[in-house]
Structure formats: structure tokens, C-alpha cells
Amino acid sequence: MPLDLTEQERADAGRELVALLDSYERSIPARPIVPVLDREVLRGLREDPFPERGLGVARLFRDIRDKVLPNSTTVAHPRNLAYVLGPPNGIAPYTEAIAAAINQNCNFSQLSPAASVIEQSVVRWLTGLFEWGDGSGGIITDGGSMATLNALTTALHEHCPDFRATGLQAGRAPLVLYTSQEAHRSVQKAAAILGLGVDNVRSVPTGADFRLRADVLRQAVEADRAAGLRPFCVVATSGTVATGAIDPIGEIADICADHGLWLHIDGAYGGLFVLSERLRGSLAACTRADSISVDPHKLLFAPLEAGCLLVRDRRKLADAYSFSSSYLPGGDDSLLVDYMDYGPQLSRGFKAFKVWSAVRAFGVSAFRSAIDDNLDLARYFAERVSASPVMELMAPVTLTAVCLRITTIAESAHDSVLRQLNADGTALLGPVRLNGRDGIRACVTNYRTTKADIDLVADRLAGIAAEG
Template sequence: MDGTPLILTSAERTRAARLLARFTDSYENSLTRRPIAPDEDRETLAKLLAEPFPEEGLGVDAFFADVVDRIVPYTTTIAHPRFLAYVQGPPNGIGPYAEAIAAVLNQNCNLWQISPAANVIERSIMDWLTGLFRLGPHSGGLLTSGGSGATKDAITAAIADRRTDFRERGLQENHAPLVLYTSDEAHRSVVKAAALLGIGLHNVRTIPTDDRFQLRVDLLMHAIAEDRAAGKEPFCVVATAGTVTTGSIDPIGPIADLCAKEDLWLHVDGAYGALFILADSARDALLPLSRADSITLDPHKLLYAPLEAGALLVKDMAKLRAAFAFSSTSSYLTAIDDAHLLDYMDHGPQLSRSFKALKVWAALRTFGVGAFRTVTERCLSLAARLGEHIADAPGLELMNPVTLTAVCLHMPGRNAEAHAELLTRLHEEGTAMLGPARVHEQACVRACVTNHRTTEADIDLLAERLIALAKR
């Protein structure tokens, strides 16, 4: 047979493009009418799981029919303006098109020689991000799969910086145990990284937080002193800029002071909150992140890139290279140094890396940075508005200071089951999709306003319904 069976003909490409345009327009125009939570027809999902793949292809039309009839009905409508369950907003408008172009180009962003334009685009994004946080002239970073990967890579760099023989000897020889510190409000990715990297959960100190859910620096200081006295080796503190439950920002400045005094690596998990630095009202609270050795960000949150797009920023790129660069014995991976380009395979764990940078770059170019400043400010304002509604409502209690965009509410006198029923009711009637939380050991309902489609009318409708249901 001539040619390959794995490309579309010109006519098929035209047909696929038309069907894609029809699908995206239909989806966009019907968002507010779609159910937020997906249908959970177990029988249909079981059939989809068990269906064998055909020996002969079904063609373009059948694929799009499957998308419309068999996939979309069982998919959460993330882009609905009242999807407020997680720190996850809908993609920006250019994202799907940038993803399609990235798939066509299919760049492997490991060596700059095979992806020069992609390399420069990723570096330009890192330059912009490190500039936002004023990390200095030696700073840089790379895009990752998400915040969890970025945090694991940061802790890897911190270990390699502390133990210069880590690559050869690991953590198994006669060293004092390394100890990592974080708060009891930190994301689970921190302890997961510690477990995967061989630090061990017994060597993670979970420091209590205060009444504003911020890490207590006095208790951190005490824990470090205790561990040193016990013959252990403190090496890293992971602070949080935007805890996932309450949106709290740890006291980064005092933590940085302590880390400098104790010679500890300071990593800040800013996957949720750090990019609120784009908003004028949050900038001062987040500028202390300039003192961090490394920062986790998530462009697939507040830059609204389609999943996946995380980022790791570091104050000193040489430390990333020291952790991740390995001399190659494979001639096909031989790199040529260039002052303006970067081999990302030497600054992170991946060799094969997708062109994630295009969708981030495309959004910043298409909409401009000012659009993201506007959206982040609006999200903060909408969350404050919801918090004010809850604080003033009979039968509801606001459980956290609305520092960023997380709003946790509790119905006094009601048990956990009643709060779960409230969530179910809101979902089933189509009002909103919120999530569960526990704050001060109380069952809560949590809204997180990180949706660029949410409006004041959506917030007011949600508040009115919450108040009405609480009265019942």
C-alpha cells in the first residue's frame, strides 16, 4: 500500500476542521444550559469501557459523533460559571487552538537543537514569571505537568544542594536523616514527594497553623531546634501561598528570615495562590516570595491554560542543573551549548517534554497581561462578595478569612451528613458545584472562585440559594 494509513486526506481534514468548529461553537454557546455535574449512567460508562476497538477505522464523522453523544454527557462542565468546586478554572479561549497547533508541530522540548522556537518561547515565559516575583538575574525555571511535579522537582533540587553526593550515594549511607518542614494545611503533594524521594514520612514535620491557618513560625523554630538536638539534619521548609482549603498565605517573610538563619532551602507552594500577584490588591502579600529558593506555580489555574501546565521557578538555575544534568553516553543526545538556548532535559527529570509553553505564550500574546490582571482581581472581588453574603446570613457561618478566593461555610448545629446533602442538592438542581471541606474540625461547604466566567449575578444567585437551603 502506498503511503501511510495514519493521515487524513485533504477532504477529511476539511471535514474534521468543520466538525471541530461546530463542536466548539455549540459547546461555548450552551455552557450555562449544560448540567454542571455529569450524568453517572453506569451502564453506558461500562459499555464504553468494554467496547473493543475496531479492526477497520470508523472515520472522522464517527469520532465526532462519539465525542458529542458518548463523552460530553459524562463530562463535568468545568467551564460553567458556577463550577466552583476546586482550584480549577475553565481554559482561556485560545488554549484549545494552541493545543491543536502544538499537536501538529509535536516538538520534543528536551534539546534546544530539535525545538529552538519552542525553547525560546518557554524561556520567555520563565523570564516573565521570574520577573513577576523579582527572583533575580540567575533565576529561571521550566514548565511541568503540574504543581505536584514542580514541588517534587524543587525538593529534589533542595536535597542535591544539601547533599552534594546525593546522586552517587542516595540517602542510604551514614548521614543524619534529612528533615523537611511544612504546615498542617499544606497540599498532600508535599508529603507525597517526601515519600517518593526517600526522605520518609517520619522525617516530615507537620507544623500547626494559627487561627488564620498560617504556619506558626515559633513552632517551626522549636521543631528545627529539637531535630538538630536529636542529631537530625533540617534541610528544607515548604511554605504555602494559598492553602487549598482556606486560601491562606503563610508568613513568607519571617519564614525566609528563619531559613536564612538556619541555612535551609525555602520552597513556596504557590500552585493555587502565587499568580494572584497579578492583582494589585494581592501583590504586596505575595512579593515576599522573592526570597524563596524555589516556587511552584500552576499556569493551568490562574493563567487558564488547558491542563496540563505547571511551573517551577528557582532563584538559581545552576542548582537545577546540578540536580538534573547527567552526561550522556548516547551520541544522539549530544547537546551543543548556546548562550541563548537551554537544554531542559538538564534542568528537570523528563527527556521527552511536550510543547506546553505554546498555550501559555498564546494566551499572554492573544489577550495581553492586562486581561489576566483584570480576571485575577475580579476573582478576588467575587470571593470577598460571597464571603460577605455568608457572614451576614442567618443560619450560616463563615469559617475562614477570605484571603484569596476560598470561601468555607458551616451550618451551625448541622452534622456532616447535612452538609453533604447540601452539596448534593446544589449539584442536582443545577445551582452550582461546590466541594466539601473540614475547618476547625467542622464539616463545611467550600466554594473557590477561580473561574474567569463567574459573574456577580452567579455569586448572588449562589448566596441566595445557600441561605434558603440553610433555613430548611
């Protein structure tokens, strides 16, 4: 049986796809955020044997509609506020289909010439947001975790010129990495993967505002140097996952400059708030970093996956990742970039396309507006909490994360509240633990969310709190 479709099957598949996308879009507000799982259906999806003869287009789409969608989380629901995960923008399903159709392998430019310049365009725009010049560059990644891993790899090559040849086997003093105790777990995971060891990651305490304490960082670096260790990198955060706190990046940059350390900024959550006029000043010091990670699949509402690593000097990225192979063509075209030399992958999908297409389709101002709307809604939620006699904020609301606790219940009961909100269809919120206290976290990163949604959630929380 051939693996392409007949003319009639293509027409049928096109109609089925458009109908499914339209139906799903219209049904999002009415869908349960977290589905009541049909375990028998899921067991069948896992265990039913693949057919020897194909089921055909119509049956495939029927199974997707009847079995897959009802058992999938409604990520785009306006009250899905548990994580830093927004809905895909409206053009995304169509551009994703085109990317699948042309199936560019974004490794070397012979296999992906247009993709190469489109990825350059996206990276150039993103580096420009942080006021980096022509020498900067970067690469679209799977997400912020991979961007941080790639950044630390680049930092190691910069700090240890023989790292590529000897790795960590040269028998010298341990390398030391510094980050906040509120940092994303991807930092420690990267240290484990790279062989640095999590014991050589210093988790620097934060202040009452949950920002890394620069004074303690300086003391830690100086103490490690005096002990004969090798500090090499600081990972600062512009928007911690729990509270949205922005580390004092200017002070951290001073410390890095004094001690010759690489400064990476984890901006997976908060970096793209630089698009907002009201937060640009708070992120201005990011221009002093050596590398920054951002996630277009968050604030640019690209579908998963689309992260990005930005590097002030793109040559350092190539120093870490460029290898020659007789079976791959070398490129010297100044217009094109071989992205196999900028990261660990050879085979790479066309992730830049969905970012480029959305910004082209909607314009930058539309994303600025969506970001500002999210900021406004988070502040409104915080106002509702602060005005309530039965709720209180647990942290300042810097970005769009709102951390709260209900004062009329035991701390251990907050998990029960989360389950209740989910069960009655009000909202999906997440747990948080700050300063040893349990609470609830909402994160507004959804352009579909409205003030009415926030009121519904706040009113329900207040009602639960009143019941004690």
C-alpha cells in the same frame, strides 16, 4: 491504511472541530456541571473492541459529540466552584491543536528550537513577577505536585552534594522537612517518593488564621538539630488549598537564613495572585525563596496540564538533573536551553506554548482583571455569608476560597447539602474540615463566574438553611 488524512478528510475534520468547539462553548451555561452518567455508554467506551477498519472522521466526531461530551464534567461552568480549577481561556483549544500538529519534543533544542525560547520567555516573565534576576530560571511542569517534587529534589542536591551518588544510603542522620499542617498533600507525597519518609516531615501547627506559626517552626528546627537530625528544607504556602491562607513567608525566610535551609514556596494556588496590585504586597517576601511553584493552569486559565517550577539560581536545577549521554547531543548555544537538564523527563510536550499564546493573545492586563474579578466575587460571597442569620464563615477570606457552615443543620449534614446543590444544578461546591468542624468550601477561580452566579448559590444555601 495510511495514518494521514486526505485533503477532503482534513477539510471535514476542520469543519467538525470548529463546529464542535463552537457548539460546546455556547452550551456551557446550560450543561449540567456534573453529568448524569450514561453507564451503558461508559461501559461501551471502556469495553468495545477497537475496529479493525477505521470508522472515519465523521463517525469519530459523532461519537465524541454523543458519548464523550455528555459524560464529561463541565469544568468551565460558571458555578463549578468546588476546586482550584478554572476554565481554559478561549484561545487554548486552537493553540493546543497547533502544538499537537508540530509535536515538538521539548527536551533538547535540536528537536524544539522555537519551543526552547518560548519556554524561556514564559519562565523569565514568571520569575520577573517575583523580582528575580537573570540568574533565575525554571521549567514548565505537569502541575504543582510535580513542581514541588522537583523543588525538593533540587533542595536535596543543594544540601547534600553527594546525594546524586549515594542517595539516602549513606547511613547518616535522617533529613527533615518542615511544612504547615495545612500544606498540600503533594509535600508528603514528594517526601515518600524521594525516600525521605513521611515520618521526617514535620507538620507545623497553624494559628487561628490557618497560617504556619513561625515561632513553632523555629523551635522545631532547633529541637531537631539538637537531637542530631538534619533539617534541610521548609515548604511554605502562598495560598493553602482549604482556606487560601498565606504563610508568614518573611519570618520563615529569616529562619531558613539562620539555619541554612532551602525555602520552597508552594504557590500553585496563590502564587500568581502577585499579578493583582492589591495582593502584591502580601506576596512580596516570596522573592526571598529559593524556589517557587506556580500553576498557569489555574490563574492563567491554561488547559491542563501547565504547572511551573521557578528557581532563584537555575544552575542548581541543572546540578540536580543534568546527565550526559552519548546518544544525545550536547548544546552550548547561549540562546537555547536543553530542558532535559532541568527536570526528570526526556520526552516533554510543548506545554509552554499554551501559556505564551494566551498571554500574547489577551495581554497581561486581561489576566490581572480576571484575577481581581475573582477576588471581588469571593469577597462578595463572604459578605453574603456574613450577612446571613443562618450561615457563618469558618476562616478569613484571603484569596478566593470561601469556607462556610450552615448554623441550622448538624455538621454531618453539610455533605447532604453539597449533594443537593449538585443534584438540582445550582452549583458544584466542595467539603472542608477546619478545626475539627465540617463545612462547605467554594473557590472562585473562574473568569466566567458572575455576581448573579454568586447570588444564586448564596440564595440556595440560605434557603436550604431556612428549611433546617
